[in-house]
Amino acid sequence: MTERIDGHTLLIGLMAYPIRHSMSPTMHNNAFAKLGLNYAYLAFEVGNDKLGDAVNAIRTLDMRGSNISMPNKQKVIQYLDKLSPAAKLNNAVNTIVNDNGVLTGYTTDGTGFMKSLEDEGLNILGKKMVLSGAGGAGTPIAIQAALDGVKEISLFNRDDPSWENAERNVKIINEETKCKATLYHLEDQEVFKRELSDCAIYCDATGVGMKPLEDLSLVNDPSWFHKDMIVYDTVYSPRETKLMKIAKSAGVEHVFNGLGMMLEQGAEAFKLWTDKDMPIDYIRELIFSDDDKK
Known part of the structure; x- marks a missing residue:
């Protein structure tokens, strides 16, 4: 240097x-x-x-x-x-x-997310995504995934100041793309579990899992996951978040951090x-x- x-x-x-x-x-x-x-x-x-x-x-x-x-x-x-x-x-x-x-x-976040899946030989086009978070990472991920051809997005967000942005994201996706987007309250755990049961990919685009929240995960029950799905945490420090550990314990084959x-x-x-x-x-x-x- x-x-x-x-x-x-x-x-x-x-x-x-x-x-x-x-x-x-x-x-x-x-x-x-x-x-x-x-x-x-x-x-x-x-x-x-x-x-x-x-x-x-x-x-x-x-x-x-x-x-x-x-x-x-x-x-x-x-x-x-x-x-x-x-x-x-x-x-x-x-x-x-x-x-x-x-x-x-x-x-560049949205294209970076989609390209990282392509690098792993994974294709989520025409499939269902569950996404948590509608902030600076979740927004471009959702919109780029919809533009590229993801069929359905179930977006979960807390009932906090970012809820308005989540509503905006869903509106843009439904009006500007062929993807169907639906917004749910993250606090509704039964709906969260239901939507995860048949998705191709779950992406956590929140800050949960990184300091000072490194001991937390939005999903704590391994039974909510199925082995054929992709679990993707946009956090990369720590390299293995609590969410990733839970997904691996459920036998999920494709588990990634945000690197x-x-x-x-x-x-x-x-x-x-x-x-x-x-x-x-x-x-x-x-x-x-x-x-x-x-």
Whole structure:
């Protein structure tokens, strides 16, 4: 790293809270080094309260851009100049590109999620998905899955301030795609169990399972799962969440954390900043074999 940084190095950030667990700096800095690109990627622990100042710093410091993660993916929109069509449809941003002071927001989470399943040789098109969460991760996952051809989505969300966004997601999916989306209260456990019983994939797109909620899971009974389904937790720190452990105890064959999604969404962001393809096979081997990053 010290050999690469000089007076011409361009900074790219990651703004989220919490964020010290992130694998993104490892992924991007190694990709920059592999391709000989003069960029540096740093993580900044920024929540909603400091987000406006942090985004303004992108302009002030002439940063090339930044990734955005929870809890900032929707709140950040108000501080940007433009949105890509996908970000506008999703009402969420996970990538900012700075072009001479003009900040454009993009979302790469949805395509990253779908591509990560493709990487595993799995196809959920024409099938039923159960999804929990309608925030900055759940929204692009739901909408991209519907656009790509998932037949049915049962969306579960708590009756909290994000419920309105969940209603919006279902409305957009039903009006703009061929997918049928239905919204349910996460508190209704009997309905949750019923919808899981015949789905092809269950995806938890909430923060449950990561610090400080690492000892929790939205599903605690292994009998709710069936072995032929996919269980996907968008959390990747810890590498194995409580949800994943429960799914494995139920004999579910395809159980994943969010590393694959992180890798693929990161590759798309990398392209937006550098106009270069990330050396994805090299990075995949690097981050998937790094068992020290828990």
